[in-house]
Amino acid sequence: MSNILKLCLLVPLAPLAGALAAGLFGRVLGRTGAHVLTIAGVLASTVASAIIFQAVVFDHQTVVASLYTWAQAGAFPGFPGGLHLEIGFLVDPLTVTMMLVVSFVSLMVHIYTIGYMADDPGYQRFFSYISLFTFSMLMLVMSNNFLQLFFGWEAVGLVSYLLIGFWYERPTAIYANLKAFLVNRVGDLGFVLGIGLIYAYCGTLDYGAVFAKAGALASIALPATGGSVLTAVCICLFIGAMGKSAQFPLHVWLPDSMEGPTPISALIHAATMVTAGIFMVARTSPLFELSETALSFVMLIGAITALFMGFLGIVQNDIKRVVAYSTLSQLGYMTVALGASAYPVAIFHLMTHAFFKALLFLAAGSVIMGMHHDQDIRRMGGLWRHMPVTWITSLIGTLALIGMPGFAGFYSKDSIIEAVGHTHFPVVSAFAQFAVTAGVFITALYSFRMFFLVFHGKERFGAHATPAHGHDHGHVAGYEDGNAAAAHGHGDDHGHAGPPHEPGAVVWLPLVLLAIPSVVIGAMAAGAMLKGGYFAGAIFIDSHAHPGMEDLGHEFPGWARMAAEGFLGLPFGLAAAGVLIAWFLYLRRPDLPAAIRSRTAWLYELLVQKYYLDRFNDFFFARGARLLGGSLWKQGDMAFIDGALVNGTARLVGRVAQIVRRVQSGFIYHYAFVMLVGIALMLFAFLTLPYLPAITAALHSRI
Numbered sequence: 143m144s145n146i147l148k149l150c151l152l153v154p155l156a157p158l159a160g161a162l163a164a165g166l167f168g169r170v171l172g173r174t175g176a177h178v179l180t181i182a183g184v185l186a187s188t189v190a191s192a193i194i195f196q197a198v199v200f201d202h203q204t205v206v207a208s209l210y211t212w213a214q215a216g217a218f219p220g221f222p223g224g225l226h227l228e229i230g231f232l233v234d235p236l237t238v239t240m241m242l243v244v245s246f247v248s249l250m251v252h253i254y255t256i257g258y259m260a261d262d263p264g265y266q267r268f269f270s271y272i273s274l275f276t277f278s279m280l281m282l283v284m285s286n287n288f289l290q291l292f293f294g295w296e297a298v299g300l301v302s303y304l305l306i307g308f309w310y311e312r313p314t315a316i317y318a319n320l321k322a323f324l325v326n327r328v329g330d331l332g333f334v335l336g337i338g339l340i341y342a343y344c345g346t347l348d349y350g351a352v353f354a355k356a357g358a359l360a361s362i363a364l365p366a367t368g369g370s371v372l373t374a375v376c377i378c379l380f381i382g383a384m385g386k387s388a389q390f391p392l393h394v395w396l397p398d399s400m401e402g403p404t405p406i407s408a409l410i411h412a413a414t415m416v417t418a419g420i421f422m423v424a425r426t427s428p429l430f431e432l433s434e435t436a437l438s439f440v441m442l443i444g445a446i447t448a449l450f451m452g453f454l455g456i457v458q459n460d461i462k463r464v465v466a467y468s469t470l471s472q473l474g475y476m477t478v479a480l481g482a483s484a485y486p487v488a489i490f491h492l493m494t495h496a497f498f499k500a501l502l503f504l505a506a507g508s509v510i511m512g513m514h515h516d517q518d519i520r521r522m523g524g525l526w527r528h529m530p531v532t533w534i535t536s537l538i539g540t541l542a543l544i545g546m547p548g549f550a551g552f553y554s555k556d557s558i559i560e561a562v563g564h565t566h567f568p569v570v571s572a573f574a575q576f577a578v579t580a581g582v583f584i585t586a587l588y589s590f591r592m593f594f595l596v597f598h599g600k601e602r603f604g605a606h607a608t609p610a611h612g613h614d615h616g617h618v619a620g621y622e623d624g625n626a627a628a629a630h631g632h633g634d635d636h637g638h639a640g641p642p643h644e645p646g647a648v649v650w651l652p653l654v655l656l657a658i659p660s661v662v663i664g665a666m667a668a669g670a671m672l673k674g675g676y677f678a679g680a681i682f683i684d685s686h687a688h689p690g691m692e693d694l695g696h697e698f699p700g701w702a703r704m705a706a707e708g709f710l711g712l713p714f715g716l717a718a719a720g721v722l723i724a725w726f727l728y729l730r731r732p733d734l735p736a737a738i739r740s741r742t743a744w745l746y747e748l749l750v751q752k753y754y755l756d757r758f759n760d761f762f763f764a765r766g767a768r769l770l771g772g773s774l775w776k777q778g779d780m781a782f783i784d785g786a787l788v789n790g791t792a793r794l795v796g797r798v799a800q801i802v803r804r805v806q807s808g809f810i811y812h813y814a815f816v817m818l819v820g821i822a823l824m825l826f827a828f829l830t831l832p833y834l835p836a837i838t839a840a841l842h843s844r845i
Contacts (some may be wrong), residue, residue: 146197148209149190150231151706153241155282156183156190157248161273168266176266180273181252187280188245197237204679205233206286206350209431226793232286232349233619236680239489240283240421245498247413248276248655250652254504257649258511260402268308272409276302279414283421288337288347289424295333295386298415299326305406306399322395329385329392336378343371353428353682360432361843367740376429376436380443383419387473390447394755396470400453400462404507407462411469412500415493422474424485428455428682437688438567441481444753448474449577455588458688460517461506464665465593468543469499472823477556478574483688484561485681490671491554494664498542498551500588505536509596512642519592526603528642533597535653540593542660544586544717547708553701556713557672557694564690583715594728614626663699678844 160183164176198204208230232641233241250271259268272812282294299322307319343349343362344355359372369739383389390398396416400407410416423430423440430436448471455467472495479488480755512529513580540845542551559578593844644650651792673695685692708714729735739746751757830837 145203146194147231147608148202148285149194150205150207150233150684152190153187153194153245153276153480154284155184157280158277158383159183161270161277164266164273165270168270169385171266173265176269177252177256180269181249183273184245184249184252184276185650187276188242188249189240191245194233197244198233199235199676204379207231207284212289215290224744227289227347228287229290230286231284233284234419234680235677235823236424236489237283237567239493241280241491243417244276244279244283244413247271247496247500247656248409250500250504250656251405251409254507254649254652255403257646258507259403264308268305268403268405270310271301271305272406274416275305275406275409279418282418286349288340288349288352290336290427292333293416295382295422296330297328298418299386302355302399302406303504304416305410306402307452308402308406318395318398318401319694324483325392325395326385326758329382332378332380333382333385333633336382338373339375339378340475341787351426355361356428361430370433373433373435376426376433377439379422379429380419380436380440380448381427382735383423384443385419387416387419387477388447388470389419389443389473389477390450391453391755393447393470394752395521396577397463397466397752398763399458401467404462404503404510407466408500408503408507411466412505413496416469418498420473420488420492423477423480424489424681426673427483427485430480431682431688434567437481437483439481441478441562441565441567442570444474444477444479444481445570445574445577446474447471447493448478448581449584454586454749454752456584456591458588459520459597461519461522461592462503462517464519465499465502465506468502468585468589471585472543474576475555475578475581479558479561481567481570481574482558482561482565482690483683484558484681484691484694485555486671486677486691487557487561488783489677489681490667491551491558493667494542494550494554494660497656497663498539498660501539501653501660502543504649504653504656505532505539508653509642511645511649514642516603521602521642522596523599524597525601525642526597527599529644531650531653533646535599535650535657536593538657538660540589542664543589544720545582545713547705547714548661548719550660550662550666552708553664553668554671555670556704556708556711558698559713560694561690564693565688579712579716583720586717590721590724591728594724597747599729599732612768641659654748657797665705667703668701669698691734703788715776723765734844 152453157180158400162182163171164177165560194205198205208228209227211226213225213227252269255268255272259265262268275298278294280298282291282298285291285294303319303323306322307315310314340352343359344352346352356372359375360370362371363369364374365373371749384392393534396411399410402410405418430440451467451470458464458467472491476488476491476495479485479491501650507523508529509525509532512525512532513522516522542549545555559582562571562575565574596712667676670684683691699707729739748754
């Protein structure tokens with residue numbers, strides 16, 4: 143086994159080892175032992191990913207290896223080639239980019255968790271979960287076949303269920319993790335159907351073999367509808383991505399995932415789970431490139447998500463939910479890029495977004511800790527004086543989010559807007575262009591609304607400050623719903639009454655380390671991502687049918703000039719307008735938002751109710767399922783199965799037994815009489831049987 147393959151094995155197995163150690167032996171290891179082992183595992187994964195990055199990107203050593211055969215069967219009807227399932231790795235520039243992003247962000251979250259979950263009774267369990275989450279995501283991105291991709295896909299969903307409901311004493315947490323699990327099952331049904339179609343028509347689940355047959359799939363028609371098999375495959379796969387990457391209308395689980403501790407919010411929203419769908423579509427680009435219908439569908443869903451989820455961020459008052467809706471909007475941007483065949487740009491934005499979104503979530507957690515559990519941004523203000531590190535890192539993350547020229551988010555977001563301008567799907571392209579352009583203004587408005595309300599203006603927390611809560615470490619009563627009075631602190635060394643405070647170095651150090659790539663990674667990677675053929679061999683683009691990516695490469699002027707020209711573009715003007723309006727409304731004239739809200743009550747209510755999608759789902763699907771389930775239970779289970787089949791059979795046997803037992807009287811003369819009657823009947827039948835045809839003929843002639 144080569145050294146590079148050994149490192150590839152180390153990348154997922156090191157976090158898995160840490161997860162097993164903390165989960166199985168957490169009581170023995172104690173808190174320190176649990177976080178030391180899990181952090182060591184993720185650190186080893188990060189270092190190994192960096193070494194593999196060097197080999198793959200600079201030395202061009204793509205790793206394609208099968209580790210072992212999982213299942214094998216001979217030929218059977220419909221599949222003359224038999225069944226061959228294996229575990230293996232495909233490590234190319236696309237994979238190794240995801241490996242670095244996942245492992246580094248996870249490392250920052252692990253370190254941050256030491257301070258954030260300091261007094262939580264489930265400390266070891268939480269570290270075990272987040273390491274297992276990291277392992278699942280790494281196995282997903284490193285897979286070389288659809289079956290392994292599916293198992294990583296499902297493992298990510300399962301561990302997210304455990305993490306969202308980590309504080310299982312809270313009914314809201316249980317509701318949120320069930321909601322996430324069920325909504326993802328809807329998307330996963332489409333994902334399974336897509337994989338099933340691939341195996342049915344290709345006879346294999348290996349990436350390379352399937353992609354080699356993409357052209358043949360495009361020419362095959364579905365028996366029932368006559369549509370293209372390839373289009374059906376792509377749409378089914380994308381339905382899976384809609385669930386995992388929270389695209390409209392399967393986005394409803396993501397805001398509720400805020401019920402989990404803030405570190406897992408950062409991990410889910412930044413580097414794992416929600417990026418799985420984006421990665422999957424980019425990985426299967428050889429399939430999507432041959433279906434215009436699938437690409438236009440992807441672009442439409444992404445545009446709806448980018449625009450309409452951004453509107454919801456304007457009316458949120460929970461600091462974590464504002465950041466959550468920004469995640470939904472940015473995932474929409476990535477999906478639009480996928481629909482525009484700008485897969486490298488989508489992954490570029492995925493990478494930059496991972497850093498600044500993890501930064502924003504962890505900064506939000508720092509604010510929550512400093513505010514003694516209060517998450518309501520209306521009860522904050524002026525925190526920059528008390529929390530300078532959190533303030534400056536939050537500013538960096540916010541500027542990257544809105545696409546300020548020179549920051550990481552600018553290069554990827556501006557490239558998405560440009561890529562959409564090069565597509566020509568009827569109607570869809572025009573709507574997508576409007577959505578991603580208008581989304582710049584909306585993002586700036588709600589992002590700086592939160593920033594100004596939290597860090598600037600007058601201090602509004604004095605009357606609402608709660609006594610000695612310490613960190614928002616999520617103990618049993620440590621609710622994260624903005625109700626500070628519901629939390630009960632432990633009076634640890636970090637907790638005290640009084641004004642907000644900057645958390646310790648174990649919390650702010652990850653913020654600083656994430657702030658650095660949030661500034662520089664866009665400029666560093668822009669040339670390779672947009673022009674240098676970084677993903678050559680990993681992502682397939684039909685440049686003749688979809689020339690947008692090629693045009694972006696020709697137009698790329700260099701990172702410095704691109705940033706300078708960004709100040710002259712429409713997106714910068716829209717972002718600046720959003721910042722200025724947020725400043726005017728929430729710092730200069732804080733009375734105006736209430737006046738605007740009262741005059742547009744119907745619109746405000748529409749946004750607060752999240753377009754009534756949750757109510758519709760509860761009424762139509764949840765209540766419908768209960769009604770259908772109740773009907774099936776009463777009529778099907780109780781009446782038919784239990785009543786007719788089970789109990790009815792018992793009653794029938796009982797009635798037959800009642801009749802038969804009358805014959806069994808126990809008197810000998812009764813039995814003798816029955817025997818005589820039986821003999822008489824037998825003699826009568828024996829004597830009349832020869833004459834039966836004549837009797838029948840006579841009767842027939844008379845009739």
